[in-house]
Amino acid sequence: MNLSAPELCLLMAALVACLTLGSLHLSVNLGLFAIETVLIALATAFMGGITGDRELYVIALLIFCFKAFTVPLFLSWISDKLMAQRDIGSFLPAPLSMHLCLILFVLSFALAKEIPVSHAAGHSWPGASAGISLLLSGLILMLARRLAISQVVGFLVIENGIYTFALTQTRGMPLMVEMGILLDLLVAVMVAGLLIFKIQKNFEHIDIAQLKDLRD
């Protein structure tokens, strides 16, 4: 199997996302998320090289600055403030969810092969399978974790998956749309961070499993 550079980066990002499931430490999760996003930014830049689309370079730079740098730093600052180093425990044991994620990684290969591929430069099904796999790992991360910060990380991984899928299947989104999405994402993470502070203040924990009861 011959993989081009962006495909390799995206598959590695999907693999890193699978490994994220294996650890309950928030700092490890955030570090792996940062690595994953840097790989996606690299893939975007390589894709810009292949398709000759200048806008992709700008998008890669923006992803690197915002998603790979600011967001993980902000989240680790929050977890320091709240003194939450570890997820309290998940509904599924961490190693098992990692194995489940790897199996889904393979299933997404089978799924992505069925997608009709346009024969334009740089559009390929391994990249699409990486996108689907990222989406599913984000989903498992959100399902399996109990801490509110981990939920935010899961959301960001899902977003990465959708972006990857768009990057490999369409000709990438226009620069304005992509900038809008990134700004939305930044605001969403900020708001989520504020909400987490608020939850901590009112309930004295950020365990979403215990947020089922209503209180006035």
Next chain:
Amino acid sequence: MSSIATWSSYLLTVIIFPPLCLGVVRKTKARLQNRVGPAVWQPFFDLHRLTKKRETLSDTMCGVFRLSTVVGLSTTFALAWFIPWVPIKPWSPHADIFTVIYLFALERFFTLLGAMDSGSAFGAFGASRDVTLNLLVEPALCLALVSLSIIANSTDLGAIFSFSHFSTVSLVWFCAGTSIFLTSLAELGRMPVDDPTTHLELTMIHEAMTLEASARNLFLLEFTRMLKLTLFLALSAQCYLRIWAGFATLAPFQQELLVLIGVLLMAIFVGILESLVVKLQWRKVPEFVAYIVTVSLISVFVAMAGNTSL
């Protein structure tokens, strides 16, 4: 190469190399702790001393104890004969991967019997821990070897390790080598799982099983363990060497030399690892093993993807 030279080199590697390997591990650890440490050939003297000591036996023992060490060592010699762990071997018999895995299991079974036969409580719980550990580790080893057999299209270890099409499979070799190496750490009771130098019986795993053995029995047990360590390290060293595609085209004696140097380097690496990491809590060990299984799974998936030439 003449058969006498082949035989003598093979016997030398089987007899001389395992104690040397352990000596290198111990020397590295000592140097990293700022001690001079015993010489690398100290394990030879230790083994020699054991043969001259008088044996103490528990009253409750029956013949199984004696039998277990002998069967253990002979099974390990059979493994050294089966597994292509060095390129120069007098014969290369057909060694199916599952035969090899179950020969390892047979050796382990007799060690367990021996530990339980002595009637000491420590032996029994060491045995129970060892069984738990090996139950966890076995899938990792199986999957790693299966991934290699997928890329070579054969379950014969000899065919796998003389396989020479290296288009896109270096990642498989890397993952499988890492997996075999980490498996060996767990299986042989090296550092992240079990401390080989511990003196507290409650934390022992493998050492607890050898507590009752003395003199020649201990000699057999120790040598079996050294040989197993060398076999595992040589397998993973070969996997790592095969990442470099030119390895298969070298002459056999060059390959042999590289593999032996590789094993010594791995032994040094084991020493460094044992000085850096802390022993895991017993409850955390399944998590560590789960990561080994993950590496094996990745290697199997990459092998499948590479083999079907998608």
